[in-house]
Amino acid sequence: MPEFDASAVAVVDRVARQERRALIAALTRRLGADRIDLIDDVAQEALLSALTLWPYQGVPEHPGAWLRRVAWNKALDILRRQARQTDLSDDVLESLALSDFRRQDAPFDDARLEVLALCTNQSLKPLDQILLALRLVGGLTNAESAEALLMQRDAVGQRLARATRRLARDDTLVVSLPSRAVLAQQTEQWCSVIYLMFSVGYLPRHGQTALRQDLCLEALDLARALTAETSVPAGTPHALAALLSFQCARLDARLAAGDRPTLLGDQDRMRWDPQRRQDGFRYLKQARAASREPSRIHLEAAIAGCYAAAPSYEQTDWPAIVRLHEVLGRVWPNPVTKVGHAVALVEAGRAPEALALLEPLRGDRQLAVYAPFAMALAHAYRAVGQEDDARAMLTEAEAMAVSESTRQHIDALLA
Amino acid sequence: MPQFALLLPQRADRYTSLTEDEFMPIMKDYIGWVEDAEAKGIFIGGHKLKEEGVTVRAPAGSVEVQDLLSTEVAEILGGLMIVEAPSMDAVIELAKSHPHLVHNDVIEIRPLDEDA
Numbered sequence: 259m260p261e262f263d264a265s266a267v268a269v270v271d272r273v274a275r276q277e278r279r280a281l282i283a284a285l286t287r288r289l290g291a292d293r294i295d296l297i298d299d300v301a302q303e304a305l306l307s308a309l310t311l312w313p314y315q316g317v318p319e320h321p322g323a324w325l326r327r328v329a330w331n332k333a334l335d336i337l338r339r340q341a342r343q344t345d346l347s348d349d350v351l352e353s354l355a356l357s358d359f360r361r362q363d364a365p366f367d368d369a370r371l372e373v374l375a376l377c378t379n380q381s382l383k384p385l386d387q388i389l390l391a392l393r394l395v396g397g398l399t400n401a402e403s404a405e406a407l408l409m410q411r412d413a414v415g416q417r418l419a420r421a422t423r424r425l426a427r428d429d430t431l432v433v434s435l436p437s438r439a440v441l442a443q444q445t446e447q448w449c450s451v452i453y454l455m456f457s458v459g460y461l462p463r464h465g466q467t468a469l470r471q472d473l474c475l476e477a478l479d480l481a482r483a484l485t486a487e488t489s490v491p492a493g494t495p496h497a498l499a500a501l502l503s504f505q506c507a508r509l510d511a512r513l514a515a516g517d518r519p520t521l522l523g524d525q526d527r528m529r530w531d532p533q534r535r536q537d538g539f540r541y542l543k544q545a546r547a548a549s550r551e552p553s554r555i556h557l558e559a560a561i562a563g564c565y566a567a568a569p570s571y572e573q574t575d576w577p578a579i580v581r582l583h584e585v586l587g588r589v590w591p592n593p594v595t596k597v598g599h600a601v602a603l604v605e606a607g608r609a610p611e612a613l614a615l616l617e618p619l620r621g622d623r624q625l626a627v628y629a630p631f632a633m634a635l636a637h638a639y640r641a642v643g644q645e646d647d648a649r650a651m652l653t654e655a656e657a658m659a660v661s662e663s664t665r666q667h668i669d670a671l672l673a
Numbered sequence: 674m675p676q677f678a679l680l681l682p683q684r685a686d687r688y689t690s691l692t693e694d695e696f697m698p699i700m701k702d703y704i705g706w707v708e709d710a711e712a713k714g715i716f717i718g719g720h721k722l723k724e725e726g727v728t729v730r731a732p733a734g735s736v737e738v739q740d741l742l743s744t745e746v747a748e749i750l751g752g753l754m755i756v757e758a759p760s761m762d763a764v765i766e767l768a769k770s771h772p773h774l775v776h777n778d779v780i781e782i783r784p785l786d787e788d789a
Contacts, residue, residue, distance in 0.1 A: 316716060
């Protein structure tokens with residue numbers, strides 16, 4: 259029976275994803291954000307051509323250049339056809355073809371950020387923003403996005419088609435790139451979309467490990483790119499870069515067991531990436547220096563920094579994490595972050611307070627399907643000696659667990 | 674080293690009704706195989722043929738040109754690849770791992786006729 263070299267296929271997937279990103283960024287810069295539907299179409303067609311021809315010719319030495327040439331020719335064909343129907347003259351086409359990739363008024367040095375700014379257009383629903391970002395910035399196919407967000411593939415396709423059409427054709431919308439003046443307001447929004455992109459890769463869901471890792475690293479790279487832009491205000495981008503550096507430092511250790519994430523306490527800390535960890539502390543320092551008021555991302559970065567600084571799980575600075583969670587709870591009151599708060603309280607020897615924090619949340623709809631909540635509660639019950647309650651919660655947690663590794667972890671606690 | 678052509682026939686309508694999501698994984702299998710063969714240094718080149726064309730015939734003095742798509746051909750040549758191998762046996766082994774056997778049926782192996 260034929261056997262394929264799976265790694266070669268994975269390379270093709272990665273090349274396709276990376277090239278789609280680069281292609282869309284380059285075409286957006288050249289043709290303008292208001293042609294995003296055309297850009298998405300020709301990028302797709304170019305990738306399809308590649309997939310049709312490369313099986314017989316092999317992957318060209320410079321796949322990016324190959325795709326850009328094919329996509330560019332397809333785009334020019336379409337624009338020429340449109341030119342005959344509208345008043346777009348040959349001169350305009352010529353100037354488009356000859357114009358430099360970086361327009362004079364481009365607000366960013368990094369073309370990917372222009373695409374990101376487009377995806378976070380405020381006229382779009384949050385789900386459409388993240389879908390657009392996954393496709394145009396992350397380079398995911400509709401099928402990959404559907405899998406990552408647990409959606410139907412057709413639904414993803416329809417939403418994306420509507421969103422790009424809306425951006426491209428509805429001239430009541432402001433689709434041009436933001437002026438420097440509004441950059442400050444939008445920075446927070448870009449950061450949260452990058453954070454969401456990261457989460458899609460990071461959370462224990464179905465999907466290929468390589469894809470998820472790639473998405474996490476791309477999100478980190480975008481956060482870093484945002485910190486390097488002189489036109490973007492410092493602060494939150496640095497906090498995001500810090501948070502994602504810390505998380506990505508642990509990526510190898512987390513994914514050591516294939517597609518099942520290894521939980522923090524069980525990770526081999528020797529596998530943490532020292533460079534990314536160091537980057538994290540540097541960005542965190544810059545984030546602190548740039549902002550008077552810590553944002554949610556600042557606080558999450560600081561908490562991740564405490565975990566990253568600890569030589570072992572037991573030696574984590576739990577009192578510091580508790581203090582940061584107290585502030586985070588005020589800045590961003592969210593039941594999910596209370597779980598981390600409660601765990602830190604238990605580890606700091608304050609289990610009764612952890613119980614007081616978690617027990618009122620037992621009816622919360624969001625937490626009813628969130629295994630870490632039941633696990634944290636069990637942890638707190640066990641710490642105060644309520645063993646029966648602890649076992650009952652662990653059994654509930656097991657039923658909620660998404661990943662096999664979490665189930666194994668719970669089994670070990672029940673044994 | 675001797676060279677061989679792998680001729681890859683397919684049903685005429687093999688790919689016409691596939692959605693992109695069905696099509697992509699198939700093509701990725703082919704690309705993976707070619708990448709692998711290239712890494713081993715045995716892949717010389719290949720050509721995909723478009724799924725269109727004509728036949729030219731000359732029955733009894735006249736010349737007939739017929740559109741391939743208008744004739745009811747069951748099978749067309751999808752493309753060909755040239756590989757290098759020490760012997761026919763080696764190419765047969767190589768062909769056994771070819772994704773064309775999974776996604777289509779038949780591979781025809783023909784040695785290139787060159788000066789020996």
